[in-house]
Amino acid sequence: MRLRNREWYEKYAHRLDPDLRVQLSRKKQLDKESISVSYPTIIQFDKDESVDTYALANWCTERGGSVLGEIPLIDAIYGEFSAELLEELVVHHQVEHLYLDRRVYVSLDLSTKSTGVRQLQFERHLSGVGITIAILDTGLFPHPDLVTPVSRIAGFVDLVQGKTDYYDDHGHGTHCAGSAAGNGFSSQGLYVGAAPEAKIVGVKVLDKHGGGKLSTVVRGIEWCVMHQKEYQLDILSLSLGAPAIQSYRKDPLAQASRIAWHNGIMVCTAAGNDGPKPGTISSPGHDPLILTVGAAYHEIATFSSRGPTKDGWMKPDLYAPGSDIISLNAPGSELELQFADKCVDEHYLRLSGTSMATPYVAGICALLLEENPNLTPNDLKAILTSTAKEISGELAGNVCAVAAVELAKHYRQFQRNQLSSP
Secondary structure (H helix, E strand, O other), X not given: OXXXXXXXXXXXXXXXXXXXXXXXXXXXXXXXXXXXOEEEEEEEEOOOOOOOHHHHHHHHHHOOOEEEEEEHHHOEEEEEEEHHHHHHHOOOOOEEEEEEOOEEEEOOEOOHHHHOHHHHHHHOOOOOOOOEEEEEEOEOOOOHHHHOOOOOEEEEEEOOOOOOOOOEOOOHHHHHHHHHHOOOHHHOOOOOXXXXXXXXXXXXXXXXXXXXXXXXXXXXXXHHHHOHHHHOOOEEEEOEEEEOOOOHHHOHHHHHHHHHHHOOOEEEEEOOOOOOXXXXXXXXXXXXXXXXXXXXXXXXXXXXXXXXXXXXXXXXXXXXXXXXXXXXXXXXXXXXXXXXXXXXXXXXXXXXXXXXXXXXXXXXXXXXXXXXXXXXXXXXXXXXXXXXEOOOOOOOOEOOHHHHHHHHHOHHHHHHHHHXXX
């Protein structure tokens, strides 16, 4: 039974995300102009209810909705629905929350020496060997620095166009993969990522313009959780985000990231590039559990997003180099075409953003896991944040790979000593 109240979306605001409420509030004007609109929506079920997903999807279809798929990881389906159908869904006993299936974008703003990574590579011979990093992004080009002398691309899935061959029509994902695990083959070792022997799994969730649907990104995280054992996935790098419009508790992207974390996958995500204003941390970086990375060198980059979050948490957790970062170029990609002046040569491209800082930290996590394979995501976060170099006036510091690896080596013993101290 539909509600008679025209402002039903205000009455049931607690079951609708703010973006969806804004879209629905414009319906009166669209009605006047005789414009028929459907809303891309994620429907999340009540976890306390026994839900027949197939039956509910059919129920929506019978009422004119277009169900495009399901996301079991967060107990949801997604699709296109009219305002009238959403009005019925908001009071459905099996529905917990409705989210606008909004756009998610790369965290791009339009150095290995400073962090101690090179020292670890040369003196400790750490390279991320045996560790696998998933890059959820715009795709993955089989760059020589990833496939020579042997391919370290362990897998690839395309949730945007369904292709099976490696590709990156935007270029952002390839650049991020290089920051995490490029081996410098095309530069004679000059431009090397943090973990040059780590394996990479490319998960394409964003299109050639660097954007994508929230549901697609959540499905990408779900894919990683489902294929964790198959690919031995250790780390998830998310150089993407969307405005954090409400608490992390009511955010599908944060919920999915948290599930991955609890399944033993380290999640590194970008703070965003909406600084220097406070309160600008992107989703899912506003979740207090996962590791949120900002961009800094000696001082914080102007573009790097700042906390606090809507829930009052101080973020980011850690800073890493993110300005003028030279990494892999995907030939023929949108980035190469749009930013020809940023090309160092045919193999490398110079970019800035918290997108660049995030995969670098993911690579450092690979070094820590190589040193101590027993570390959990909570351990990794604690080690990285406690060994970071202080930045004046900031709670979070700059990543220090050397100190982090040293602590990682003896971490369990360190914990026992801390617990036994008077």
